[in-house]
Amino acid sequence: MRQLRGVISDRGSSYAVSGGAVRSRADVEAFLKELKRDKKFARATHNTWAVLLADGTALKGDDGESGAGMVILRMLEREGLSDHVIVVTRWYGGKKLGGDRFRHVQDCVRAYFEDRAA
Incomplete structure (x- = not known):
């Protein structure tokens, strides 16, 4: 499992990203x-994720952050990365971020x- 913590901080919210190899749901x-x-x-507000399996199955989870799983999935498709889950974690800081x-x-x-x- 690869983790990058503290990737982004905006208006009190902070983000991290994690990922690793997977082959099934x-x-x-x-x-x-x-x-x-x-x-x-475990206490994060949202753990959104997506994976594109080698057989073409696309799976995603928004965990309350509507649409975020699809954003990750589209990026995986463009990158051509399959059998690899990516999870973007958000800790809500009290202010809505809108489209940001x-x-x-x-x-x-x-x-x-x-x-x-790298």
């Missing part, structure tokens, strides 16, 4: 369970791709 569930063993991630929240999700995923390539 069961693997995704195990990955999320392991991530949430860290109490900080999607830009922050994209920035987190980009940071993950860059770190992974």
